[in-house]
Amino acid sequence: MLETVREFSTAHREAGETDRVVDGFLAWTRDFGIAHHDAPFGADPYAPLERIRAEQDNLVQAIRYGLAKADAGAVAAASAVLGSLWTIDSNYARLVALAAETDRLLSHFRPGPELVEVTRTALAMWTTYTFLLQGPRPARSLVALRRLPPAPPDTLVRAIAVVLGTAPENRSALYELCDSDEPLVAGAANGIVSYYWENEGDLERALRAARRTLEAFEQCKFPYLQAVGHIRISELCLQVERGDEARRHLTAALLVLERLGARSDLVGVRWWLVLANMQLGAVEEAEHWLEQSEPRPDELLGTLTYGLGIRAEILLARGEVEAGLRLWRRGVDLMVNAEGPIFGFDDEPGQETWILEATAVTVVAHAQHGRLDLVEELTGTLPDRLSAMLANPVENPPPYLMELPISGWLLLALAMVDLDRGARTSDERATRSGARMIALAERFRFRRNFQPTMSSARARQAATHADRPAYDEAVSSYAGRGHENLRAAALDALRAREGD
DSSP states (O other), X not given: OOHHHHHHHXXXXXXXXXXXXXXXXXXXXXXXXXXXXXXXXXXXXXHHHHHHHHTHHHHHHHHHHHHHTTOHHHHHHHHHHHHHHHHHTTOHHHHHHHHHHHHHHHHTOOOOGGGHHHHHHHHHHHHHHHHHXXXXXXXXXXXXXHHSOOOOSOSHHHHHHHHHHHSTTOHHHHHHHTTOSSHHHHHHHHHHHHHHHHHTTOHHHHHHHHHHHHHHHHHHTOHHHHHHHHHHHHHHHHHTTOHHHHHHHHHHHHHHHHHHTOHHHHHHHHHHHHHHHHHTTOXXXXXXXXXXXXXXXXXXXXXXXXXXXXXXXXXXXXTOHHHHHHHHHHHHHHHHTXXXXXXXXXXXXXXXXXXXXXXXHHHHHHHHTTOGGGGHHHHHHHHHHHHHHHHXXXXXXXXXXXXXXXXXXXXXXXXXXXXXXXXXXXOHHHHHHHHXXXXXHHHTTOOOOSTXXXXXXXXXXXXXXXXXXXXXXHHHHHTTOOHHHHHHHHHHHHHXXXXX
């Protein structure tokens, strides 16, 4: 309903009718939630999603009324439906805000049989986002979720509830669930485990887990879940520079997302299609997908700056070096000087990660083209930031936080700075430092999304051209070392560099 019509109706409503009308509205909300809360993740999500989007404003209003009247059933029903919609739309800012508003009321709710599933859906989503964004930790929503009566894991939410009820604090239990005979449980568990393996630097195991996720979801024939599986595989394929495989999975996901109307993910998938084609050297195809993925002017800063980086890489591949470098500098400058959150809300997961990645790629690109003089301020910040990360690893990090690859970005950037200094000043110690740090960056599995700049072959060529014996010796020395040993080696390399 139009806001002006709603105001007019409220003003003319008889004084004694308000409670009756609101109660009727909340009753409709409960019925709507029961009917539609799990449809977006089911076998035929398209028509239900259209209906939910049409009722989105009404559902938001229902949550306001429900909170004011402490009607937990209506709040659970509306939250379940909106949470499902906003998950598909990747509207994480609204999801986090909704969880914060409703968590306390829902965590104390004891639903009757008709409202158990909408309550399970809302609590499962709030617990999932806490787990994914903050890492394994106690949560009111998890306690309340475990209190609900068990149900067979025949829907995504029920499967997630099984995983959350067993595994968040127990990594070994999570690995056991990866082999579950229940496909949705196995799919959800393998999806989470793929992030753990990625953060461990074992991308092949991460890929195997991601492929098992897709296999499990394909058994259930749920379109959105299949798209999620394809996207996760493509993300990892980009890291191991298998652009052709990434492109196949992204194309499969794109067909589903277009039907779902998942605009945010559509932009992201099209951008990854640009990156996959750049890995394959298909610059014209990359430009085609870039034209399909132009963000709106009102997009969040993080979205806009990511697009700047993609366009910068195309310019560099085309030989338009100054223009490409200028775009990378512009993107970093916009983020560093942003007055508010980059992705829409405070403490946004990945916000600092994207700043560090963009900074590292910018420095590497300028070093490759002999223009480090343009980014001296950026290069000066790298040693302290890297040292702090290496010396203070996060305990129980959330799955999205890839500390090793982040450190790898910064190691590669510093390595390129040292190689540049060695070439300009004939400083053999700087050259040796740079060659050895590239070997370390490879062991830290720096991400290789943005190419040509972050090509592993290009980094390796820079190291071997500058000081092959130092690089080869470092590769041998660092092989087989565990994370703590690698962090110690990187700290030693930083101290030796500062001593120079």
